[in-house]
Amino acid sequence: MDFHQLWTIVSTPDNVPIVLLLFLVPFYTWYGMRQAFANDRLIAELEANPEMAKTHHRKTQPYKTGWAKEVHVWPYLLRIEFLAAIIVTVILMVWSITLNAPLEEPSNPTLTMNPSKAPWYFLGLQEMLVYFDPWMAGVVMPSLIIVGLMVIPYIDTNPLGNGYYTYKQRKFSILTFIFGFIVLWVSMIVIGTLIRGPGWMWFWPGTTWDHNRLIFEVNRDLPDIFGITTRVPKIIFGAIVVGLYLVAAGIGIHKLITKTAFNRRIYARMSVLQYVVMQTFLIIMLALPVKILARLMFRIKYIWVTPWFNI
């Protein structure tokens, strides 16, 4: 156990936000889900008792008849905002006094940094480079993430859970988002920051970053495993495998979104366009963990090899 190495990584000034993220993301996930479960319990009560549903004010927040429904922004909101501003200022000040922003040597194109890392918020994308070519990891995937986030409101036809925390009423969308945000985005950032060392090799926390370490990994292309060596059959074979993945993932996702009676009800509200867009983005999103598993378990480099692009 090399604690010195561990400390060097964790205390690198630009890694501090990740350490912060390691605490903040689980905390807020817990904080939000706790309210979701509290609300779910109340929902179950209201579902079971129609009389109560008519009279209850349908929130877990305390309520008494006679209380004003609304409060003045001044002072009840503005004082909170003022307090928040002060607290943020204090945090930022203390952080800035105690920790210096990094400044390395002057830029030198002839001296490559190893590992040379992007800013932490892009490390998820850089980590993706292990599994995909740059055009996919650096351009197509980020664009699809952005567009995919934008279309969320237009493909989510579930009218429940609008303006309150809930898990029960939105299981599929909550789980999908948590999968995308925490499993694929935050954890890949954490891996890229804390675990990837020289040569972008995997160093478990506590092991020494050995700049001379060599890993003999023979990653093979899928067509080669099947003994396909010439160009045209490779293209056709890859296209078939990718096509099979698309179909299989599509069927799997379809099964998932029509699993329960409630899910089927939401599914029935979707237009064809909404369904197609949702399938497209979910299939592509799922391709990332599938490719990661294919690499880690079967040492597969590319699935579809063509002269123009490889996937």
Add this chain to the structure above:
Amino acid sequence: MADTNGQPEKPVDTGSPAAGNGSGNGPGNGSSAVAKVLADAKAVRARATEELKETIKAPEKTDVWKSILRVKHDETPRSRALGVLSNVFLHLHPAKINRDAVAYKYTWGMGGMTFYVYITLVFTGTLLMFYYHPSKIIAFRDILYLESDVPFGKLLRNMHRWGAHLMVIMVELHMFRVFLTGSYKKPREFNWVVGVLLLVLTLLLSFTGYLLPDDQLGFWAVTVGTNMARATPLLGHAGPFGPQLGMTPFNDVRFGLLGGSIVDSNALLRAYIWHCVAIPILASAFMVVHFWRVRKDGGISGPAPMMLEREIKDVRKI
């Protein structure tokens, strides 16, 4: 000043409007004229003192005060509402909000704090611009100078750096909260789209700023980042179908981003302009839209009364 302060009560009567009569200009003999001028001066001084005292005692009654604040500030609900509505900095707020909507538990306060950190960044960033030249060699020296010679320069840079990181974290958590509460649902769909754009602009702001110290860290981070651009399908010289469309390192999208084929002085200048001018303007514009839409879409989304499954109205199918 001293003697007028000694007799505060006496000139109350002369302080009344009658005192300003301006008479006594007529010719007379010398000594009485001087005495009269002196008496007048004393009266004017007494009156001025009185007016000053009134002003200090009740500044809210002066015309200047009224012209700035326009409304009375007393303990009436009307005044409390007007205090928010008639203030340019506060008018994005409604006068009243749902009593549950002020709960930190629900909002996490991340959106507002993001905006506050953005303001902090604009402030510290503007100060940093006074000490920074976006050109090779000088840029790095400016940072050294800033850290060692400029008063509070190090603090300024640290605050800008950590503020930027904080903003990225807060934006992501804000988005997480908005998703968990389903706040992107009708009628707030479009505001979510604007929010995603703001997330992208936040990341771009942070990324363009990374290069500006012109040290190894920023240089290689931006090199790694922009190397992705050369792999852009169709538009990058190393991307799928790029070479077939005539892309070279000297005409592809990466060349456009860097102003050259390597990260050099042009890239530094471009990063600087994107970072300090173009993206802040864009981001500010989208923020205006974002906040405006929060209000127009009916204010903060909740905590809303829960809807039950049996209350879903089935949509008409075509």
